Amino acid sequence: MKLKLLFIAILLIVSCAKKNKTAEVSAVTQQEIIENETISDDFQLEVYDYAGLEPFLNKKDDKIYVVNFWATWCAPCVKELPYFEKLNSEYKNQNVEVVLVSLDFPHLYDKKLKPFIKENNLVSKVIALDDADMNTWIPKVDESWSGSIPATVIYKNSERRFYEQSFNYEELETEVKQFIK
C-alpha cells in the first residue's frame, strides 16, 4: 500500500513536472490533477506480448492470483469488473491478488483504455496484452479456451483453474475460496 502511494506520488510529480516544463498547464488542469489523486493523465500502461505476460500466469509465491482477460469493448467483461475489484480489496489480506489483462486494441490505449482505467478508478493491477499471434498464445493460457472473453485464470503455485465464462461476485468468491485453505 505504501509502495503504491509512493508510486502514485512519483507519477504525479513526474506528470506535473512534465506539464510545467512545457508551460502549457492551466489552473484548471492543475486542479484536475490534484483532485484526481489516484492516476495522472500520463500514467504508464504496462504493455506486454505473451512472453512478457507469461510470468504473471506462473508465479510460485504462495499467493492466489486471479487473472482476468477483458477489454473495454467487451460488455460482459465490463459488467463483471466491479466484482474483481471487490474481490481484490476484500481478499487482499488473504493473499489474493487480481490482475486485469486488457485485450484492447493498441491504437485505442490512449483513447479508450487509459480513460476507462482512470474514470473507474481501477485499483487492481491492469496490464495490456498486445500479441497478434493469438493462435499461438491462447492455448498456452489454457488448452480449452476457445478465445471468447471474459475468461479468467485462478491459480496458486501449480494449482490452477480456467473459466471461459462471466462471474458474479458470489461465484467468484466461491472459486477463490477453494484456493484458500
Place this chain on the structure above:
Amino acid sequence: MKKSVKILSAVVLLVLVSAFNVNTPISGGYQIGDIAEDFSLKNIDGKMVSMADYKDAKGFIITFTCNTCPFAVMYEDRIQALNEKYAPKGYPVIAIMPNNTDVKPGDAMPEMKKRAKEKGFTFPYLMDEEQKVYPKFGATKTPHMYVLEKTKKGNVVQYIGAIDDNHKDASAVKVKYVENAVDALLNGEEVTQKETKAIGCSIKV
C-alpha cells in the same frame, strides 16, 4: 472501498444471467469431420437461406459475425474479400449473426441491413433468430469461422477458427488460415491447419 462502490454504481446491471447459464460451459458443437446440419435462416432481404439453395457450391465459408463486436468489424473487409475470391470458385461466404438482439440491440435486423448496405456485403447476412444454429456449430464468439466441404454424405466440417493470424493489420498477416483451408479443398488436398484459436466477443445469449 469508495472506489468499488463508485464502479458498482457506475455500471448498471441490466441483465441478470441465471446462475445456471453462467456455470454451464459452452461446449459441444461440430468437430472436424462432422457433417453440419443445414439451416434455414432469414436473410437481410427477408428471404430464407439454406445451404441446400446453393446447388453449384463445392462448399461454404460460414462465419458467425455481428455488427457490434470490434473484432468482427475488423474482419468485415476480409470476409467480403473472401466471398469475392471464393464464391466464383464454389465456396461462397454465408454470414450468420448469432447474438440475442435484446442484449445487443445494435445487432437487430434493421441494423444488420444498414451495416450490410454500408459495407456492400455481397454475401447473405442471416440472423440466428432462435439461437439454435450457432450452438450446433459450437460457435462461442464473433467472428468464428467454419469451412465446410460439400460431399455426398453432406457438408463436412473441414476447418474451425480464425480467418488469419493478425486481426489488427491485414497487411501484416503471415498465415491466411481460411484461404489455405479452401485452397487445399479446391485442390483435393487435406487441410493442414484444421483448427485455430482467436480472441472474439462472446456470443450474447
